[in-house]
Amino acid sequence: MSQQDEPAHAVTEEPTPSDTHVYGLPGKPLTRGPFLFGLIGGLGVLTAIAIGQMVIHSLSVIILIVVAMFLAIGLNPAVEALQRRGLARRWAISIVFASVIVLFALFGLAIVPPVSRELTAFIQALPGYLTELQQNPTVQQLDAEYGIIQQAISFVASQLGPTLAGGILNAGVEVLGGVFNGLTLLVLMLYFLGSLHTTKQYLLKLVPASRRYRTESITDQILSGIGGYVAGNILISVIAGVVSWIFLHFAGVKYALALALVIAVLDLIPLVGATIGAAVVTLVALLQSLPLGLACLVFFVVYQQVENYLIYPRVMTRSVNVTPAVTVIAALIGGALLGIVGALLAIPVAAAIALIIRELVHPRQAGQ
Numbered sequence: 001m002s003q004q005d006e007p008a009h010a011v012t013e014e015p016t017p018s019d020t021h022v023y024g025l026p027g028k029p030l031t032r033g034p035f036l037f038g039l040i041g042g043l044g045v046l047t048a049i050a051i052g053q054m055v056i057h058s059l060s061v062i063i064l065i066v067v068a069m070f071l072a073i074g075l076n077p078a079v080e081a082l083q084r085r086g087l088a089r090r091w092a093i094s095i096v097f098a099s100v101i102v103l104f105a106l107f108g109l110a111i112v113p114p115v116s117r118e119l120t121a122f123i124q125a126l127p128g129y130l131t132e133l134q135q136n137p138t139v140q141q142l143d144a145e146y147g148i149i150q151q152a153i154s155f156v157a158s159q160l161g162p163t164l165a166g167g168i169l170n171a172g173v174e175v176l177g178g179v180f181n182g183l184t185l186l187v188l189m190l191y192f193l194g195s196l197h198t199t200k201q202y203l204l205k206l207v208p209a210s211r212r213y214r215t216e217s218i219t220d221q222i223l224s225g226i227g228g229y230v231a232g233n234i235l236i237s238v239i240a241g242v243v244s245w246i247f248l249h250f251a252g253v254k255y256a257l258a259l260a261l262v263i264a265v266l267d268l269i270p271l272v273g274a275t276i277g278a279a280v281v282t283l284v285a286l287l288q289s290l291p292l293g294l295a296c297l298v299f300f301v302v303y304q305q306v307e308n309y310l311i312y313p314r315v316m317t318r319s320v321n322v323t324p325a326v327t328v329i330a331a332l333i334g335g336a337l338l339g340i341v342g343a344l345l346a347i348p349v350a351a352a353i354a355l356i357i358r359e360l361v362h363p364r365q366a367g368q
Contacts (some may be wrong), residue, residue, distance in 0.1 A: 002283070009174070063341055064181060068188035068343060074230025075100070076196055093193050101186070107261050114255045214275055218359055226348040232315040237267040239311060240274065240303070244281070247299050253285050253292060270331040270343050274304055326350055 056064070075096050082092035134140070142148050192199075200219065207215045241264025248256035259281045266277035278300035286293025325349055334346025 024217075063338065064185060065188060066345070067341055068185050070226065070348075071185075071189050071191050071230070072192035072196060073209055073226045074234075075227075076192060076223070077227040077231055079193065090194075093190070097186075097190055097193070100189075104182070107265070110258045110261050114258050142318065144184055214359075216239060218355065222352045225351045229348045229351070233268055236307065236311055236315055237264045240264055240267040240277075243303060244300075248281070248285075248296075251285075251292060251299075253281075253296070254288060255284075257279070268344065269340055270347060271328065271335075274307065278304065326354070 077097050079089065082095060083089055085093070200223075204216055205213055206220070241260045244263040245256055245260030248259055253259065262280060263277040264276075266273040266280075270275070278296075282293055282296040282300065285296040293299045327350070329347040330350035331343045334342030334344075334349070336342070338345070
């Protein structure tokens with residue numbers, strides 16, 4: 001073999017192990033090592049904690065979104081009813097949304113002026129009350145012996161005044177926050193109401209085609225149940241407000257319309273809302289006169305029996321097929337978890353869970 005052939009022969013030689021593994025043979029893959037397993041597990045735990053913290057800090061926003069979606073689903077039957085009368089969906093949504101805004105405006109006009117007048121009258125009469133109090137013989141005698149007027153002035157200047165100022169400031173901030181949340185709720189409700197059909201069809205595409213028809217049927221039943229519950233609850237509240245206004249007006253209770261609206265709004269809360277509203281109105285009437293307060297007490301006791309045993313079952317049986325025991329338990333659990341919002345959402349959620357169990361779990365357990 002010539003010297004010219006040697007380079008070609010050298011190229012065709014197989015590389016030795018020392019050439020391919022300059023830094024030694026590779027060890028066990030990291031994907032199977034305990035260190036990487038522990039690292040990934042620790043990162044997973046930290047990620048779960050971070051997500052939990054994010055949910056906790058944004059819980060108010062999540063509740064606002066859920067309530068807006070719930071209201072949009074509840075108002076959708078009214079939109080579809082207008083569509084069946086020949087209106088386009090955008091016009092039907094506009095009419096329903098405008099009606100909601102008008103109801104909010106009427107509620108504010110009925111509540112805010114009486115409260116403002118009473119508060120203004122109290123502030124204007126406060127100096128006269130203080131003068132009458134100082135001229136009272138008993139107060140003058142106690143002031144001469146113990147100096148209670150000077151102590152009261154010092155207490156108001158040092159402790160009560162700053163506390164009241166801070167309370168008024170916090171109340172103003174809460175009112176502004178409530179107005180902002182109300183506007184946000186209306187905007188979200190409008191968006192959800194406009195995109196409800198599109199969102200439902202998009203989510204159904206995530207379901208396998210073989211199960212899509214059944215899933216769509218169950219979803220339509222759930223949405224129909226939620227819409228029926230909202231419509232039924234609003235109807236019951238309207239009945240309570242109208243009947244209460246008629247009674248309060250003819251009984252001569254001041255601010256009958258505002259108190260009737262309070263009854264209607266609080267009646268939306270399951271279990272305790274009607275009782276709270278009746279207690280508030282009875283207390284207001286009792287401040288006017290004892291017979292008027294007793295008459296309101298008797299009226300609300302009788303009306304709540306009629307509502308609980310005649311109106312509520314007939315309205316809700318057609319929309320939410322849930323037994324009374326499940327209704328009470330769901331409202332209690334929802335109220336314990338999320339307060340008033342949880343109590344409002346608990347009953348339709350319980351109805352949806354009952355429907356899913358009846359349509360999916362029971363046939364599977366029966367071997368169907």
